[in-house]
Amino acid sequence: MSLYEKLGGEEAIDAATDIFYRKMLADERVSGFFDDTDMEGQIAKQKAFLTMAFGGPNNYTGKSLRDGHAHLVEKGLSDMHVDVVIEHLGATLKELGVSDEDIAEVASIANSVRDDVLGR
Amino acid sequence: MAFNLAYDGNSYPIEEEVSVLDTLLNQGIDIPHSCKSGVCQSCLVEVVVGEPTEASQVGLKATFKARNYALSCCLFAKEDLGIRPLNSEDAEVTASIIKVEALNHNVLRLCLKPEEEFDTIPGQYINLITPDNIVRSYSIANIPGVDGYIELHIRVIPNGRLGSWLLNEAKPWGSVKLRGPAGECFYVSDKEGGDDFPMVLAGTSTGLAPLYGIIKDALAHGHIGEIALFHGALQPEDLYLVDELYDLSQQQSNFSYTPCVLNGSEGDFYICGDVQQLVVEHIAKLKEARLYLCGAPDLVNAMKKKAFLSGVASKHIYYDAFLPSK
Numbered sequence: 001m002s003l004y005e006k007l008g009g010e011e012a013i014d015a016a017t018d019i020f021y022r023k024m025l026a027d028e029r030v031s032g033f034f035d036d037t038d039m040e041g042q043i044a045k046q047k048a049f050l051t052m053a054f055g056g057p058n059n060y061t062g063k064s065l066r067d068g069h070a071h072l073v074e075k076g077l078s079d080m081h082v083d084v085v086i087e088h089l090g091a092t093l094k095e096l097g098v099s100d101e102d103i104a105e106v107a108s109i110a111n112s113v114r115d116d117v118l119g120r
Numbered sequence: 121m122a123f124n125l126a127y128d129g130n131s132y133p134i135e136e137e138v139s140v141l142d143t144l145l146n147q148g149i150d151i152p153h154s155c156k157s158g159v160c161q162s163c164l165v166e167v168v169v170g171e172p173t174e175a176s177q178v179g180l181k182a183t184f185k186a187r188n189y190a191l192s193c194c195l196f197a198k199e200d201l202g203i204r205p206l207n208s209e210d211a212e213v214t215a216s217i218i219k220v221e222a223l224n225h226n227v228l229r230l231c232l233k234p235e236e237e238f239d240t241i242p243g244q245y246i247n248l249i250t251p252d253n254i255v256r257s258y259s260i261a262n263i264p265g266v267d268g269y270i271e272l273h274i275r276v277i278p279n280g281r282l283g284s285w286l287l288n289e290a291k292p293w294g295s296v297k298l299r300g301p302a303g304e305c306f307y308v309s310d311k312e313g314g315d316d317f318p319m320v321l322a323g324t325s326t327g328l329a330p331l332y333g334i335i336k337d338a339l340a341h342g343h344i345g346e347i348a349l350f351h352g353a354l355q356p357e358d359l360y361l362v363d364e365l366y367d368l369s370q371q372q373s374n375f376s377y378t379p380c381v382l383n384g385s386e387g388d389f390y391i392c393g394d395v396q397q398l399v400v401e402h403i404a405k406l407k408e409a410r411l412y413l414c415g416a417p418d419l420v421n422a423m424k425k426k427a428f429l430s431g432v433a434s435k436h437i438y439y440d441a442f443l444p445s446k
Contacts (some may be wrong), residue, residue, distance in 0.1 A: 010178055013159075018434050026429055039424060043434050047179075048159045057157040 003105055004056035007098060013054065016092050017047045023088040030084050033072055053089060053110045065116040073119045082114050126169055126202035134197045140165070141192035151192060151205070158194040165192045169202025181435050182308040186241075212249065212297045213238050218269055220290050224360040226276050227326060228286055230258075233269045234298060240264050242333030243306035243412075245440065248272065249297040250285050259330035259414065259440065260301070263337055270298075273329035273360075305330060305412060305440040307337040314342035318409040322350040322399045322423060325358065327415025330440055332361070334412055339372060347375045348402060352395025352419070356381050356388065395419075400426045410436040417441035 008015075021043055025031050034042060052058040069077060086107050093103045125134040125143055134143045141163050144151050153163035158178060172190035180189060192203065215238075219231035232248075240246065245259045262271040277283045309315055319338060321331040328351050335347055353359045358381075365377040378398065379390040386392055396419060403409050411427050413420045420441040428434055 010158075014179060014435075018428075021434075022429055022431075025425070039421075039428065039434065044159070044161050048155050048157075051155075051157065051159045056159075058155055058159070060155075 002055055003102065004051070004054045007054050007093075007102065007106075009056070012096070013047055013050050013056070016050050016096060017043060019095060020050060020088055020092040021046045023092060024085070027084060027088065030081055033075070033077065033081070050089075052113075053106050055105075055109055060113070062113075062116045065113055066119050069117045070119060077118065079114070079118065082111075082117060086110050123197040124200045125197065126200075127204070134201070136197060138196075139193050140190075140195040140197070140201065140203060144192070153193060156193045158191050161191065163192045164189050164206055165195075165203040166190075166206055167195070167201065167203055170197075170199045173198065181304065181438075182310070183304040183306055183438060186306075186308050187304070212299045215270070215296055215298050217290055217292055217294045217296065219292065220286070223273065225357055227360050228274045228276055229261075230272045230274055230286070230290065231269045232272070232296065232298065238264075238270075238298060240270065240301040241306045242337040243330040243440075244301040244303040245330070246270070246272075246298050246300035246302075249299065250282065251289075251294075251296070252281075252285065254281050254285060255299075256282050257300075257442075259303070259326075259333065261329035261333045263333070263340060266340070271329075271333075273326040275326050303330075303440055305334070305414065305438040307334045307341065307343075309341045309343075314344040316343075316345040318346040318348070318406045319343070319412065320348050320350070320399060320403050320406070320409055321412040321414075322352070322395060323413065324352045324395065324415035324419055325442075327351075327413075327420075327440075327442065328361065330414045331412060332365075335368075335375065339375070344374060346406075347372075348378070349376065350378045350380060350395050350399050350402070352415075353379070353381050353390075354383055356384050356390060359390065362389065396423050396426065399423060400430055403427055403432060404430050408433075408436070410438065413437070413439040415442055417443060 025034055052060050089110060090103050090107060122133045122135055125132045127144060132143060132147055141151055141153055151163060167188045167190050172188055173195060176190035176195035177185050213234050213236050215232040215234040218233050221229050223229050240260050242260050242263050245257045247255050247257055249255050258272040258274060260270055261273050264270045276286055323331050331349060338347060359379050362379060369375050369377045380393055380395045380398055381390045384390055384392045403411060411432055413423050420439050424437055424439055
């Protein structure tokens, strides 16, 4: 069974996305990147990200991640912000009762795209 | 086995194992898309022939499902299908003006009777096109299927182009054109015998129109959960339908009406204060509430964010931000 299926698939992603996005909006270290008022669009992106981090079906490529974050890198997106994302991701999964072992796996998948996101 | 896929006046063969999205992309048709996995929702289309499959509607809002929206990347043909992009231009229908009346110092009620079938859902909006080709969007404030006409609430800007048409030329039995409807802010019933989820509706100015349409629709569906309406205004005279809404709250034990005025005086028939704060405080006390927001974009966006941060699920926030015409 894939990690994505083990964590509960699509339904788990829906539950996790709201919790995760709420944490990001409430955190002043990263909330500035979400000033755009298009909440639906942002939620869809968070959902796509969580699906990827859960090891689920996704179409992410190094190039799309670079292109998609280039404007944020210009605004100062750095390692510190990626750390915050991984921190909130872990806290979200903890709230949903996911084991530490699985959280570590999700964090490592998220970490694997760090250089693409930061355009390095 | 292959079926037919109708799109934009053409018909294409579609194989069972190739998604609607890929079939159209292979034909060189540009459909917005991103993840191709049913996650990002950027490839949404409206199914107009045939039925969307369950797999093509996973994760969609109830109002999207009700309008036969589907994720084209997850939609595989089991029958002949017809689809169209969202918000495509609809045909225009002619409608007669049957009533024009003032609701307060700057809001008019305009009742229109379409001359042909024109399916709408209370809370959606339509384009009103005057004989001089001025086009403006307005929300539906009643249940047209029951009343036999469409009721709109229009804020009159006296020197505006539409305002002068309304004040000088709009008379009963004159005619206009309508286009639409559009919008995903409306009531969806989940179960037979009446739903019990709490509903909180908030708006400013003529944001009341779609909210009132949604409330009438919910009551007509036998909604048994709490329905709380908050209508915000800058000055007391900007409120309207006050008596009608108070009467409704007397007749319907699950409906409450709270008018609130930012620049008001204490001890009057309304609450003095900020509608945003009242709504967020109210909704924080409820479980699994659905929130409907209509009116000024700044207020709608701010309330949407605050409500979400206070714990309302994103899929339970329905809204319609009114943009000024440019």
